[in-house]
Amino acid sequence: MSRDTALVSADWAEQNLDTPGLVFVEVDEDTTAYDGGHIPGAIKIDWKKDLQDPVRRDFVNQEQFGALLSERGISNDDTVILYGGNNNWFAAYAYWYFKLYGHDQVKLLDGGRKKWELDARPYTKDVPVREKTSYSAQAPDLSIRAFRDEVVEAIGVKNLVDVRSPDEFAGRLLAPAHLPQEQSQRGGHIPTAISVPWSKAANEDGTFKSDDELAKIYGDAGLDGSKDTIAYCRIGERSSHTWFVLKELLGQQNVKNYDGSWTEYGSLIGVPIALGDEPGKA
Amino acid sequence: MTSPNVAAGCAAPDQSAPVPAHVDLNRETVLTGIVQNADGEPVGGAYVRLLDSTGEFTAEVVSSPEGVFRFFAAPGSWTLRALSRSGNGEVVVDATVGVNEVGLSVSPA
Numbered sequence: 001m002s003r004d005t006a007l008v009s010a011d012w013a014e015q016n017l018d019t020p021g022l023v024f025v026e027v028d029e030d031t032t033a034y035d036g037g038h039i040p041g042a043i044k045i046d047w048k049k050d051l052q053d054p055v056r057r058d059f060v061n062q063e064q065f066g067a068l069l070s071e072r073g074i075s076n077d078d079t080v081i082l083y084g085g086n087n088n089w090f091a092a093y094a095y096w097y098f099k100l101y102g103h104d105q106v107k108l109l110d111g112g113r114k115k116w117e118l119d120a121r122p123y124t125k126d127v128p129v130r131e132k133t134s135y136s137a138q139a140p141d142l143s144i145r146a147f148r149d150e151v152v153e154a155i156g157v158k159n160l161v162d163v164r165s166p167d168e169f170a171g172r173l174l175a176p177a178h179l180p181q182e183q184s185q186r187g188g189h190i191p192t193a194i195s196v197p198w199s200k201a202a203n204e205d206g207t208f209k210s211d212d213e214l215a216k217i218y219g220d221a222g223l224d225g226s227k228d229t230i231a232y233c234r235i236g237e238r239s240s241h242t243w244f245v246l247k248e249l250l251g252q253q254n255v256k257n258y259d260g261s262w263t264e265y266g267s268l269i270g271v272p273i274a275l276g277d278e279p280g281k282a
Numbered sequence: 283m284t285s286p287n288v289a290a291g292c293a294a295p296d297q298s299a300p301v302p303a304h305v306d307l308n309r310e311t312v313l314t315g316i317v318q319n320a321d322g323e324p325v326g327g328a329y330v331r332l333l334d335s336t337g338e339f340t341a342e343v344v345s346s347p348e349g350v351f352r353f354f355a356a357p358g359s360w361t362l363r364a365l366s367r368s369g370n371g372e373v374v375v376d377a378t379v380g381v382n383e384v385g386l387s388v389s390p391a
Contacts, residue, residue, distance in 0.1 A: 033344075087342065114329055120367055165340045173356060176341045199339035204331075204365060 003211060006248035008081060008107050010115050014122075017041050023074050023130075026113075027051075027084045027094040033113065037123035039083065043072055043130065047090045047237070051097060059259070065101045066137035073130025076103070083109035083116070086237075087199075087206045093240040095248075096257055100145060102138025108244065114206035144247070146230045146256035148264055151190065152271055156282025159229040160193035161218075163242040164262065168234065169195040171275045175234060185266035188273040190232070191280040196221045198238040201245045214245055225252065232258040232265070301352070301381070311377050313360060314352040315384035317345045319368045324349030325388055328366035335359040351386070364388050 008016075016022055017040050024042035026034045034044040045051065050068055052059055060068065074080060080098060084091035091108055098106040109116075116123075146154075154160055167173040171187030189195070200217050201209055208214070223229065229246060231239040236259030247255040258265075265271065274280025301312060313332070317325040326347040332340045335358060345351045345364070353360075357379055363372040364386050371388035 085344070114365075117327065118329075118365060118367060166334060166336070166338050167340065167356065175354075197339060 002251055003208075003249050006107055006244070007110050007208065009110050010119055010121060013039070013081060013083075013109050021077065021079055022081060023078045024081045024083070024109075025072075025074075025094070027082055027091045028086070029090055030085075033085050035125070037125055039116065040122060040124045040126070041128050042083075043074075043128060045072070045094060047093065051094065059097065062101060062137045062139060065097065066135045069135035069137070070133050073133055074135060075133040076135060077105075079105040079107065081107050081109055083112045085113045087114060087202055087241070088112035089198075089237040089241055092244045093237040096144065096240045096243060100140050102141065111205055111207040118205055143254070144243070144256055146232075146258040148258075148260055148268065150256075151230055151232070151258050151260075151265065154228075154230055155190060155272065156192045157227075159223050159227050160190050161221075161223065161229060161231045161239075161242060161246075162189045162193040162195050163198040163231055163233045163239050164189075164195075165197055165199075166195060166277065168262070169193075170277050171273075185263065186273055187266065188275045189262075189280075190265060191272045191274040192282050193232075193274075194222050194279055195277070196223075196242070198233065198241045201242060208245065208249060211249060214250055218246070218250075228254040228256070230256045230258050232261040234262045235259070236261045305354075307380050309379065311355050311357050311379050312352060312381045313355055313362065313375060313377055313384055314350070314381060315362075315386055316349040317351060317364050317366065317371075317386050317388060318349060320387065320389045325364075325366050325368050328364045328368075328388065330362060330364045330386065333361040333363060337361065362386055 024039050025045055026038050026042050027045045029047045031044050031046045082091040082094050095106055095108055162169050169189045174187050231242045233239040239257050243255055243257040246252045317328040319325050326345055326349055328345040330345055330351040331342040332353045334340050343351050357377055360375050360377055361372055366388050369388040369390040373386050375384050
């Protein structure tokens with residue numbers, strides 16, 4: 001993968017709003033933004049209601065994903081352009097799902113809602129009607145998803161990239177700073193993880209930095225290109241953003257997103273935790 | 283256990299809503315205020331980001347139609363920076379536990 005195949009610019013998107021075979025999809029946890037105005041022709045996916053299993057603590061399975069896309073009128077042959085708020089966090093998470101379930105033709109809109117709005121590009125409140133399809137999702141590609149045991153085994157062995165803010169990494173905050181800090185899990189990070197906040201990869205307008213800038217950021221932070229990599233954050237959406245950068249923009253092999261992330265790891269009994277600003281020892 | 287749904291994800295809660303009743307203001311450090319343009323009018327839809335004392339990004343919210351933004355942080359020095367179609371602006375705040383009211387003006391570059 002590369003920037004040319006994984007990313008589209010706002011200019012390109014605005015010129016291709018009516019192109020057949022393209023489906024624009026807004027993905028957010030809070031879809032009131034979509035309801036208040038969205039890119040013309042775009043449909044919405046609610047990260048929580050549509051992409052999380054309502055009972056098990058997991059995301060939707062192969063059948064559920066296929067049923068969702070069928071119901072929304074997306075076919076296996078469509079090229080899906082994802083975008084959203086929060087600097088594309090949840091759009092990047094959805095991108096990872098699409099890849100996990102074998103949908104190759106998926107791209108992110110660089111800058112998401114923020115770039116679109118700051119450029120004063122058009123929004124509409126009209127909700128498009130799309131014919132239902134019979135979408136067939138493939139078996140999950142677990143080469144891009146990390147589970148907890150694998151993460152514990154990766155301590156001191158693989159690249160672990162903690163993409164939360166420095167204060168979350170150190171254990172001084174338990175959640176992003178726009179939310180109340182009432183979580184009960186332990187603070188800190190997985191020992192030997194390097195701290196590269198997701199935001200390092202983005203410009204202020206939400207677009208991704210250049211490949212050269214990105215390669216330097218992760219290289220300077222100590223990411224070893226010869227090792228496999230696991231990225232994590234708190235609930236797996238910010239680390240999808242970094243997974244996208246490492247795997248899809250920089251083309252690194254063997255990059256996984258640990259979607260259980262700190263919410264799971266910081267609640268496990270008996271696993272090692274490091275506190276403070278340094279990676280810590282294995 | 284208080285309202286687990288509030289913090290189940292990372293999306294920004296409604297910025298114009300009052301501070302939720304379960305938020306303990308003896309413990310939380312709340313940074314809140316209104317984004318205003320050069321004429322003193324509120325700016326809704328501004329992207330307001332919270333940067334830590336080293337300038338590192340910590341969080342970002344979109345101001346409400348009334349220009350209101352709010353962060354839950356920790357005591358210390360923070361920079362608030364706003365991007366909007368009316369221009370950009372920033373302010374440095376020394377926050378303490380409780381509610382810290384912050385004025386944030388934007389103007390064209």
